Amino acid sequence: MKLYGGIDLNDGGMVTSIKSMILQTDIIGVINDNIQGFNKVGYQRKVPVVSSFTEFFGTNALSKNVDEEVGRIKLTKNPLDLSLACKGYFQTLTPNGIQLTRDGRFKLDKDGNLLTIQDYKVLSRNGKPIKLSSLPKELEDIKIDKDGTIRYFDAKKLKLQTAGFISVVTNEGTVLENPDIKQGYVEESNVALQQEVFNMIPVRRNFQSNRQLFLIQSDSLSKAIQELGRI
DSSP: OTTTEEEEOOOOHHHHHHHHHHHHHHHHHHHHHHTTTTSSTOOOEEEEOSSOOOHHGGGGEEEEEEEEEEEEEEOOOOOOOOEESSSOEEEEETTTTTEEEOBBBBEOOTHHHHHHHTTTBBBBBSSBBBBBBSOOOOOOGGGOTTTEEEEEEEETTTTTEEEBBEEETTTOOOSSSSSEEEETEEEOOOOOOHHHHHHHHHHHHHHHHHHHHHHHHHHHHHHHHHHHHHH
């Protein structure tokens, strides 16, 4: 086969079968990752996408898309647990730069910084870490609106203070002006186990078919080599 650009692909049947088996193994790996992520808060299932000419490119024909559908919403009643009832991500500041997450299990440190469970700082819409000027007596004194506005009761000044707006962005980094944040909830994964098991069936069948073809071709090649040896 010859592709545009002068690339010639002349792989034999055995090589093609091997590439196909490697591809199916990688697809099974994606499905297994989804199954393992079923109970992970904020996990988004990965969708394997196979491009054209897979019989020649093998595993290089496989890419992964992220399913951005909202997962299962679970009530926790923890005032610092937040879930997104819309597509989007919280922004956090990590040692490796800004990262996006849908895991809204947050906490406060002794200095009033809003942190993730990995101790990363949660960012506001202006790109700065969110910090409360004073610690409330109870976490229930913290109120977070659906648009991300954080308010808390300042016991010293005896009034509500605004700590900022939690940043919610798209996967391209564009700020969502009207996010739908739910306080006291977390979002579990958007993985449906039945769907993943169903998706696994044709992949395994394809693997077994290519394995059988490989064994047939290998046996035929062995017989041909034996015949040549006799001659």
